[in-house]
Amino acid sequence: MSAFRLVDGPLPDHPPFDVPVAAGAVVTFDGRVRDHNDGKAVQRLAYSAYAALAISEGETIMVEALAKFGLTAAACYHRLGDLDLGEAAVRVWAAAAHREEAFAGCRYIIDEVKSRVPIWKKETYTDGQSAWVLCAHQGSRG
């Protein structure tokens, strides 16, 4: 089973893996559609992706997180398509023996996904205008 997925529908409420009994902590993070960005009132968002590379880069990040933080299990699902305000766009689950590793691993996964995985967000504002959100590439190895 792939630990990093792009999904069209709502995200699962519970970890999409059997939480090992060795895990004393599971941290879940939601990235949600906010009603404002950069001083503008956001009405909705649309996400698109370069799926083949997004999935391979996402999987690489999951493997890195497991090794770096000793996570017992982890997953990250990101939505594509149109999303309304308040909806979860991305959800990360990180399980570890103790909370320190679980929090740190979860943080690592979301930070790396946001800076490395080829997914793009287009915001539509309440004034009818729209724009691609430009975040810098980080950790560029190209």
Place this chain on the structure above:
Amino acid sequence: MKIHIQYFAMLAEKRGLSDEQLTVEATNLATLYDTLAALHGFPLSRSAIRPAVNDAFCAWDHPLRDGDRVVFVPPVSGG
């Protein structure tokens, strides 16, 4: 040499296409991007782009080969 290019996000909008086949003389990605950027008015300089060939990120000096699938990945904004 024939290559296949896919465009995403801002570059797809600027180009008005999501993909195309091109016959090119450029033998590296940097020259190819600069040529396309000038032709189609891409608003992003090379420093904002990460190139990918055949579904893997690569360096700007990666040599192009016949049949390659090329993507110029604009700044990402997931999450």
